Amino acid sequence: MNGSREGLHEAVRHLLMREGNVYTANLKTMVDVLAGDGPLTLPELLDRTEELAQSSAYRGLGVLIEAGAVRRIVHDSDHARYELDEQLTGHHHHHLVCAGCGVVIDVELPTEIEHLLDRSLDAVAQSHGFVLDGHDLDIRGRCCNCA
Amino acid sequence: MNGSREGLHEAVRHLLMREGNVYTANLKTMVDVLAGDGPLTLPELLDRTEELAQSSAYRGLGVLIEAGAVRRIVHDSDHARYELDEQLTGHHHHHLVCAGCGVVIDVELPTEIEHLLDRSLDAVAQSHGFVLDGHDLDIRGRCCNCA
DNA sequence: TTGCTTGCAAATGATTTGCACTGCT
DNA sequence: AGCAGTGCAAATCATTTGCAAGCAA
DSSP: OHHHHHHHHHHHHHHHHHTTOOOOHHHHHHHHHHHHSSSEEHHHHHHTSSSOOHHHHHHHHHHHHHHTSEEEEOOSSSSOEEEEOHHHHOOOOEEEEETTTOOEEEEOOOHHHHHHHHHHHHHHHHHTTOEEEEEEEEEEEEOTTTO | OHHHHHHHHHHHHHHHHHTTOOOOHHHHHHHHHHHHSSSEEHHHHHHTSSSOOHHHHHHHHHHHHHHTSEEEEOOSSSSOEEEEOHHHHOOOOEEEEETTTOOEEEEOOOHHHHHHHHHHHHHHHHHTTOEEEEEEEEEEEEOTTTO
C-alpha cells in the first residue's frame, strides 16, 4: 500500500510538471488525505491536516484540478467535495449521496451495465452534436442514519 | 398544449396547497417560464419575466422546491439551475452538460437501459444500507459551439 | 536575485434574510 | 384588522484574490 501510494505521488508529480507546477509539501499532504478517504469537503480536508491554511487548501486544490489530479464534485450541500481523479485511482465509480447528511460514498457498477450505458450515452451525445467527455451518475437516497 | 399547461398549473396548485401555500401570480409566472424552457439559471429566469425581483424569484423557487414542484440542479457553473420536477412533467430524463458554456439539455435514454440501471442501482443502494430515492445522470461533454 | 508557494486579511458574488409595504380575506 | 406575498437593502458564507513574507534554484 505504501508502494501504490508512492506510485500515486509520482503520477501526480508528472501531471503537475506538465503544467509547470511544483509538487509541494502542501499538495502532497492534500493528495495523501484524499487518497485515504472518500470525497471530502474542504473543512473535512482541513480537519485531517495540520498547519494548512484554508486559502492554501483552496488554492492547492485549484492547482491539482487544473492538472487533472483532482476532481471537484458538487451536490446540494454547502461545501463542494474533492476527490482524486479517476485517471489516478484507475477505478471508474459513481456516488451514493445521502439527502440527509450529504455524505458521499464511492460505488461501482457491473461492467456490462457501464458498457451498455457508455454506448447509449455516446449515441445521445452525438445526436445533440456534443463531443462526449464522460458521465457522472449520482444515486440519491438516505443513509441508515438519516433514513 | 394550452390544455396541458392548465393541467400543470392545477398540479402545482395542488402541491402548494398541501403545504399551506398559495399559488400566486409570481409563482405561476415562474412555473410558466420553466415549463417553456429547459433548466434555467436564476438570471435566465429573470430575463424571461417582467417585474420580478431577484429575491422574490429565489424565495419563490424555495417554495416551489419545498412543495416538490421544482428541482434545483447544480453543476460547476456559477449559478444553479432550476427545472420542473419530473412528477410534473412525467418524463424521466437526464442532463447533457456542456463543460464550456454550461448549457444543460434534457435527454432521455432507452427504456431498457433505464430498467437495467434502476435494478442495478437498487442493489447497490441496498448493499450500503441506503433507501433509494432516485438517480441523476449527467453526460459531460462539449456542445458544437464550445468543442 | 528571481520566481513560486504560503497565509493572513480583505474582496467577491450567489443566495438568504430583515423589515416595511401592499394586497387579499 | 390580520396574514401572506413582495421587493429593497443588508447580511451571510463558500470561495477567490491582493499582498507581503519565506523559501528554493
